[in-house]
Amino acid sequence: MFKFLKKKLSESINIITSAEKKTRTRKTRIPKKKAQEEKSIVKKIIKKATTKRISEEEINTFLENLELTFLENNVAYEVVQKISYDLREELIGREIKRARSKEKIKELIKEVVSSVLLEASEKELINEIKKFKPFIILFVGINGSGKTTTLAKLAYYLKKKGFSCVASASDTFRAASIEQLEIHSKKVGFKVIKHNYGSDAAAVAFDAVKHAQAKGIDVVLIDTAGRQHSNKNLMNELEKIKRVIKPHVTIFVGDSLAGNDVVIQAQEFNNLIGFDYTILTKADVDEKGGAILSASYVTKKPILFLGTGQEYRDLSSFKKEMIIKKLLE
Numbered sequence: 001m002f003k004f005l006k007k008k009l010s011e012s013i014n015i016i017t018s019a020e021k022k023t024r025t026r027k028t029r030i031p032k033k034k035a036q037e038e039k040s041i042v043k044k045i046i047k048k049a050t051t052k053r054i055s056e057e058e059i060n061t062f063l064e065n066l067e068l069t070f071l072e073n074n075v076a077y078e079v080v081q082k083i084s085y086d087l088r089e090e091l092i093g094r095e096i097k098r099a100r101s102k103e104k105i106k107e108l109i110k111e112v113v114s115s116v117l118l119e120a121s122e123k124e125l126i127n128e129i130k131k132f133k134p135f136i137i138l139f140v141g142i143n144g145s146g147k148t149t150t151l152a153k154l155a156y157y158l159k160k161k162g163f164s165c166v167a168s169a170s171d172t173f174r175a176a177s178i179e180q181l182e183i184h185s186k187k188v189g190f191k192v193i194k195h196n197y198g199s200d201a202a203a204v205a206f207d208a209v210k211h212a213q214a215k216g217i218d219v220v221l222i223d224t225a226g227r228q229h230s231n232k233n234l235m236n237e238l239e240k241i242k243r244v245i246k247p248h249v250t251i252f253v254g255d256s257l258a259g260n261d262v263v264i265q266a267q268e269f270n271n272l273i274g275f276d277y278t279i280l281t282k283a284d285v286d287e288k289g290g291a292i293l294s295a296s297y298v299t300k301k302p303i304l305f306l307g308t309g310q311e312y313r314d315l316s317s318f319k320k321e322m323i324i325k326k327l328l329e
Contacts, residue, residue, distance in 0.1 A: 059091050074259030074290025079116055079297050086112040110324050117320035118296035120277050120304040126161060128248065129219060134166075134212035136220045138205075138247035140238060140273060142265055143226030146281035146307060147253045148177065151221050152184035154279075154305075156312035159189065163218040168208035169194035170201040170241060173225035173234070181223055188312060190221075201225070201237055202244040209245060222247065229268035238273055250275040251304065254295065256286040263294045270299045281307035284314075292323060 063084050070080045090108045129135040137154070139147045148171070155165045167185060169192050171177040178194050185192045193208035205222045212220045224241065227234035242250065252275040254262040262280070269275060278295050283306035286292070296303050303318040 054091055054095075056092065059088060062091075063088060070290070070293075073288040074294075076260055076263045076290070076294035076298055079294045082116055082297065083109075083112050086115065113293065113324055113327065114320055116293065116297040117323060118300070118302040119318050119320045120302035122304070122317050125249070125277075125304065129158075129163060132248055134209060134217055134220045136209060136222065136245055136247040136249075138222045138224070138242060138245065138250045139253055140224055140250060140269055140275060141226060141253040142228055143174075145226060145253045145255045145258075145262075147171075147226065148180055148184065148223055150253050150279055150281060150305075150307060150315070151181070151223050152188050153307065153312050153315040155184075155190050155219075155221055156188045157315055158219055164216075165190040165219045165221055166208055166212050166215075166217045167192050168205045168220060168222040170204045170208075171223050171225040172197050172199045172201050172204065177223070177225070202241045205241050205245045229265065229272055235272055242273060249277065251277045251279055252299075252301070253279050253281060254291065256280040256283050256289075256291040256306075259288060259290050260294065262291045263298050266295050266299050266301075270301065275299075275301060277302060277304035279303070279305045279307065279315075283316075284308040289323075289327070 066087070067080050067084050070083065071077065087108060090112070139151050141147050151167060155167065158165055167181055167190055169178045169181050171181075172195060175197075178192070178197070182192050182194075191211070193204060193211055195204045195207075201224065205220075208220050208222065211217070222241065222245065224238060225234060227238065229235060250273070252266050252269050254266055256262065258265070266275075266278060278299070278301055280286075280291055280295065280303060283292065292303070292306070295301075306316045306318055308314045308316045
């Protein structure tokens with residue numbers, strides 16, 4: 001994750017710090033007898049020898065390279081503009097000690113990148129689940145984003161936390177979708193409520209909720225058919241599920257390898273359906289990381305988990321400190 005971006009970011013930082021290395025000021029010796037009366041001059045000399053006010057030209061060169069680096073790594077333009085603007089405000093006229101120039105620039109980037117990343121607390125989710133029984137979670141996203149597998153991973157996670165789960169096979173559109181969910185259910189250990197293919201997806205979800213109420217099950221996980229936001233029929237179906245079931249939480253599942261496309265998808269789903277959290281899949285093989293940096297800022301919805309492998313346990317809590325560390329280490 002971030003392999004290319006980290007390399008290019010390091011090169012960009014070198015641009016703004018290399019100039020100062022060529023202009024180190026020699027130490028100035030002050031006669032002892034004049035040391036007292038020229039105390040303020042000594043301070044100025046020390047300050048001049050250890051700091052450098054960054055010129056606007058250097059800032060422009062640095063930011064141009066930084067913007068290009070982020071854009072090449074699938075970071076949304078809106079996010080690139082935000083990072084660039086905030087860094088410019090921080091850097092203009094700032095004096096940075098030569099010995100700590102790279103570290104200081106990295107600290108500034110860390111602060112700015114941190115401001116665009118929104119993380120969700122899994123403790124908050126757990127506390128919310130405890131308030132309602134059954135707690136209903138609706139999964140949405142486009143085809144191939146990994147919704148069904150992510151649902152199974154979340155069921156595994158919740159079972160480890162002591163919650164019982166039932167899944168609604170509300171993807172009655174894609175061939176073999178119900179069978180795929182049933183395979184996961186047998187491995188993880190949860191029941192699947194299903195109808196025939198072509199059935200009303202909202203009716204399946206409704207039956208799953210009723211089953212949970214009758215059996216005292218804690219969480220209902222609703223799988224849905226993948227769909228493009230431009231498919232009006234499927235989007236209407238999704239809106240109907242949400243209207244009928246009234247889920248406590250809606251989760252958008254996106255493929256991080258889709259880069260900037262997944263950000264556009266998330267934006268459209270949020271505008272048309274609305275969701276509360278994002279889970280990004282395949283984060284372990286996403287070397288660019290643009291979707292991770294962009295998704296939460298553009299939609300203003302936090303990232304809850306990252307899919308980081310093929311096993312059910314490979315669902316990692318999203319911590320922006322870890323993302324920033326990978327970016328700047």
